[in-house]
Amino acid sequence: LIIPKRVSLTTCVLVSLCLGAFSLNKLDTFAQPFFVWDEAARLAEHSNAKWARGLERIYHNRGLEFSHADFMPSAIEDFNHALAIRPDYVEVYGDRAAIYLAMKNYDMALADYDKALRSKPLFARYHAGKARALEGLGKAALARTSHASACQLGWKASCARSTVPA
Numbered sequence: 001l002i003i004p005k006r007v008s009l010t011t012c013v014l015v016s017l018c019l020g021a022f023s024l025n026k027l028d029t030f031a032q033p034f035f036v037w038d039e040a041a042r043l044a045e046h047s048n049a050k051w052a053r054g055l056e057r058i059y060h061n062r063g064l065e066f067s068h069a070d071f072m073p074s075a076i077e078d079f080n081h082a083l084a085i086r087p088d089y090v091e092v093y094g095d096r097a098a099i100y101l102a103m104k105n106y107d108m109a110l111a112d113y114d115k116a117l118r119s120k121p122l123f124a125r126y127h128a129g130k131a132r133a134l135e136g137l138g139k140a141a142l143a144r145t146s147h148a149s150a151c152q153l154g155w156k157a158s159c160a161r162s163t164v165p166a
Contacts, residue, residue, distance in 0.1 A: 034065035041078075056085040060092050067099055075099050090119040094126055101129055106136035124153035131158060 040058045063078030079096040082089055097112030113130035120126060131146035147162035 032065075034062070034069065038062055038065075056082040056089055056092075059085070060089065060095070063092075064095060067095070072099050072103055088119070090116050094120075094123070094129070097126075097129055097133070101133055101136070104136060106133045109133040110137065122153060124150045124155035124158075127153060128155045128158045131161070 041062050044055050044058060059078045059082040063075040063082065066072075066075035066078060076096060076099055079092050079099070082092045083096075086092075093112045093116040097109045097116060100106075100109035100112060110130060110133040113126050113133060116123070116126045117130065127146050127150035131143045131150060134140075134143035134146060144162055147158040150158035151162045
């Protein structure tokens with residue numbers, strides 16, 4: 001089979017243009033972490049593998065990207081999806097608590113920090129966040145105790161607000 005040069009050249013150019021356009025589309029997707037996690041979540045949502053391994057991580061990461069962009073309700077929604085899939089995902093409780101804290105929803109923040117601390121009692125950031133939630137609820141004595149715990153675990157920002165000297 002002999003293909004004329006003109007036909008083979010035209011075919012190569014057309015294939016290259018198509019692949020180039022596809023590549024540019026994928027480069028856009030990978031340009032920002034949010035787009036990567038958003039595409040992964042969309043693919044998972046449209047597949048039959050609703051409870052596939054790792055899906056909770058996709059929702060967690062997209063929730064983090066939403067929170068970095070100050071889309072707090074969307075972040076909470078994705079964190080809720082992650083926890084629906086894997087209720088023992090401690091990091092999501094901590095991250096969701098931080099969002100609730102930023103939204104001044106101190107009761108919800110405190111509840112999530114408590115859940116996170118049950119699994120990771122030596123994680124200073126959770127103690128510091130719990131202290132800030134307690135401050136928001138007007139519970140200064142309990143907040144100082146949580147700040148002291150955070151300080152003892154190395155969270156320097158809590159030391160000045162605790163009952164324990166640095």
